[in-house]
Amino acid sequence: MTRLKRHIERHAVSRIGWLRAAVLGANDGIVSTGSLIVGIAASGAAKEQVLLAGVAALAAGAMSMAAGEYVSVSSQSDTEKADLARETRELAEQPELEREELAGIYERRGLDRRLALKVADQLMVSDALGAHARDELGISEISTARPLQAAFASAATFSIGAAAPLLSVLLAPSAMLAASVALTSLLCLAVLGGLGALAGGAKPARSIVRVTFWGAFAMALTAGVGLLFGTSI
Numbered sequence: 686m687t688r689l690k691r692h693i694e695r696h697a698v699s700r701i702g703w704l705r706a707a708v709l710g711a712n713d714g715i716v717s718t719g720s721l722i723v724g725i726a727a728s729g730a731a732k733e734q735v736l737l738a739g740v741a742a743l744a745a746g747a748m749s750m751a752a753g754e755y756v757s758v759s760s761q762s763d764t765e766k767a768d769l770a771r772e773t774r775e776l777a778e779q780p781e782l783e784r785e786e787l788a789g790i791y792e793r794r795g796l797d798r799r800l801a802l803k804v805a806d807q808l809m810v811s812d813a814l815g816a817h818a819r820d821e822l823g824i825s826e827i828s829t830a831r832p833l834q835a836a837f838a839s840a841a842t843f844s845i846g847a848a849a850p851l852l853s854v855l856l857a858p859s860a861m862l863a864a865s866v867a868l869t870s871l872l873c874l875a876v877l878g879g880l881g882a883l884a885g886g887a888k889p890a891r892s893i894v895r896v897t898f899w900g901a902f903a904m905a906l907t908a909g910v911g912l913l914f915g916t917s918i
């Protein structure tokens with residue numbers, strides 16, 4: 686393995702985009718479905734009711750994730766397209782101004798004026814729009830946003846996460862529903878947090894503590910609400 690290749694592989698940043706989205710989706714599925722189930726189980730509801738509520742929570746959560754992701758990725762992609770269209774127009778109408786603008790950016794990054802103009806000229810000969818997109822607009826890969834794909838992926842990862850507490854409802858004895866769902870959810874959160882940190886090149890311990898703490902907090906809160914309503918109704 687060459688030194689350069691090793692160096693590139695040490696940087697996990699490029700993998701973090703989709704991985705982070707997948708881990709977040711599964712986390713959401715576990716926390717929201719798990720705490721809803723714990724709350725309903727704590728109110729003293731029967732196993733069938735708990736299961737029904739859990740399935741409804743999975744479906745509702747997955748739809749909400751998909752819709753949210755679709756809207757957010759679409760609007761990001763719209764903004765990028767509009768920016769690129771304006772930049773294309775400006776490059777055609779006032780190339781000299783655009784050359785100055787690009788050179789100015791390189792000067793502020795530390796190049797002297799002559800070198801900055803030279804860099805701007807050479808980059809604009811090979812790919813003017815690409816150079817302006819990267820260095821002026823901060824768009825590194827043109828039009829990579831895919832709203833439908835993003836929506837489907839987050840609905841899928843949410844559902845996978847939500848399946849863990851649901852499975853635990855199916856398998857656990859009725860008397861211990863809330864406790865076993867809470868334990869299963871926390872265990873899955875810890876494993877997921879650890880794997881996510883490892884894959885991203887970070888230390889797993891901190892990530893595991895963080896994710897299980899907030900998961901436990903959410904479930905304790907809904908358990909409290911469930912107990913309160915269970916005794917008052």
Ligand SMILES: [Zn+2]
Binds near residue numbers: 783786
């Ligand atoms: Zn420009």
